[in-house]
Amino acid sequence: MKSKYNVKMISENFGKYKYNEIEKYVELGGFIGLKVALEKGKQYVIDELKISGLRGRGGAAFPTWQKWKGGLNELDEETFVICNADEGEPATFKDRELLLQDPYKIIEGLIVSGYMRSAKTGAIYLREEYTYMKYKLELALELSRKNGYLGKNILGTDFNFDIKIFSGAGAYICGEGSALIESMEGKVGKPRLKPPRIGSKGYLQMPTQSNNVESLAVVTTILKIGASEYAKYGYKDSIGTKLISICGNVNKPGVYEIPFGITLREIIENISNGVEDNKKVKFLQLGGVSGPLVPESLLDTRYTYEDLWDLDLGIGSGAILVADEDMSVIEYIKLANNFFHHESCGKCIPCREGVHVYKKIIDKLINKTAKKTDIDYLVEIGTIMTETSFCGLGQTAATPILKAVKYFKEELYAATID
Ligand SMILES: Cc1cc2nc3c(=O)[nH]c(=O)nc-3n(C[C@H](O)[C@H](O)[C@H](O)COP(=O)(O)O)c2cc1C
Ligand code: SF4
Known part of the structure; x- marks a missing residue:
């Protein structure tokens, strides 16, 4: 059945033939x-x-x-x-x-x-x-x-x-x-x-x-x-459709083809059938682990390149990870940074050392030994990583953490000792 959420152009052949056919x-x-x-x-x-x-x-x-x-x-x-x-x-x-x-x-x-x-x-x-x-x-x-x-x-x-x-x-x-x-x-x-x-x-x-x-x-x-x-699909300059992969705390994770221009909320509610156990969305992460965290308050944003860029967000690869109200932002950024800590190739200093210092600060937040100045330090280091790393990995590794500070500062502050 055709609906505004269910477009089949790029995915038109899904399920219709096998490799040898x-x-x-x-x-x-x-x-x-x-x-x-x-x-x-x-x-x-x-x-x-x-x-x-x-x-x-x-x-x-x-x-x-x-x-x-x-x-x-x-x-x-x-x-x-x-x-x-x-x-x-x-x-x-x-x-x-x-x-x-x-x-x-x-x-x-x-x-x-x-x-x-x-x-x-x-x-x-x-x-x-x-x-x-x-x-x-x-x-x-x-x-x-x-x-x-x-x-x-x-x-x-x-x-x-x-x-x-x-x-x-x-x-x-x-x-x-x-x-x-x-x-x-x-x-x-x-x-x-x-x-x-x-x-x-x-x-x-x-x-x-x-x-x-x-x-x-x-x-x-x-x-x-x-x-x-x-070009019959899409919204303004974001023409056509996009394959997205939705995962996390949703009822129907998977790969879907969507027209550009529907909102993030529509994607969660109408495509992935809402959040598990009727819980509330706390944040999304767009475009994979190197992408921005997006708080619930921005869910009415249209999924287009331009609407997201206007908010300093982005589509990236097309991944949408949904985190519900029970997710700890600190635990989440720990996981994200662990990934980069593991994957940094070590060629340049800002990335190689940045992810290492991040690991230490996040551990302090987890152990409740961090100070508020450590949160400022997250921003300072993240800005250096973003601006001076040799390649895209280091230039985006700080993105989830910088957005965590931007949108969830109170939660980070609550984990400090001062
Ligand atoms: C760390 C890192 C990992 C990347 N991984 C992929 C990948 O797995 N697949 C991919 O298509 N592009 C990846 N890219 C983006 C590519 O460098 C490149 O922009 C893209 O493949 C170009 O193809 P496109 O113009 O069709 O998007 C990665 C970039 C970085 C910095
Ligand atoms: S930014 Fe790129 S080159 Fe530099 S250490 Fe990280 S992965 Fe290697």
Whole structure:
């Protein structure tokens, strides 16, 4: 049944075919997007992406058409494309669903990405914990080759392209574009100094275009149904739909496709069927553990990039973790910081030392030995981490804690001795 909360564009094929059923994917309209791209050309793809307003769904929300327009300039050197399927952000599990339920849509999107960059090869960088899917994806790639969608002269054109799968290294930092490439090259996954960006010197020094799983799924969908059809959903500049993963204290956790523009409250009440045991929401965390805490008072905010940015919040990966009234903010930020303490790669001082000092202060709050000045210290250190860390991990690690101080200061103060 169609409702304003239940949209099926990116997730249109969920539950409709299995890995070894490429013919069913084709019956469902599969590979139409690729055909459209090959027939209408690169400029058409860029124009469609522009109309669709697609922003990268990996978290940084960079407009995809801007990233992809570099493909209009043919380069003399060999290029490479990547599907980032590392999905290491806690509470985020929407890419897993796409890979499991519609693998050919991702493969199709990566082929289009390869076409746009005139690449000969692409890679799916698959989260280590998703290794159980690897043989299924290998099978889907093999069937794509046999049916003329991968390999030489794709769909009778002079475009030759193939895809390999790389296993992730089991570290959160390896989802960051340059660390991912270091790990693909067999090195320790640590971020590279930029510039040069991976767009000009990426995998094996080739210009490299890397996209999130969902971004590629949206590209395939847009090329199949047309950007103006996709743009029928959404709100103002946040066009179309988003796959979200809801978890925490809700009655119906899971992955859902929602139109941009409904409110956070509608998402909790109408999509995840409210909070368990009829309890009240205390806060949400948006976009995974590196995202902001959002207090109950802001639940009537629309889920759009712009409405959330206006409040210094963000969509991030699309995760929504719901914490009920019984959740202790201090216990929660302890868990969040433990994650970063474990995952910081140690390359730069603000992140490596910041998460360590945070751990000490949070332990003091838990043991009720902290002073109010320690709360000021959380802000001071968090600001330094955010402004001076070498990569996105350290730049966002303090986000939940800074928001905890902003929205739950009284609760933190109540745990101090002065
Ligand atoms: C620490 C860290 C982890 C990241 N993990 C992922 C990830 O698992 N998957 C992903 O698509 N992007 C991840 N990103 C974002 C990527 O660096 C990049 O912005 C994104 O993959 C680009 O694709 P998009 O434009 O399609 O979003 C991560 C970034 C950082 C800083
Ligand atoms: S910010 Fe953290 S993860 Fe990134 S380079 Fe510095 S230490 Fe490593």
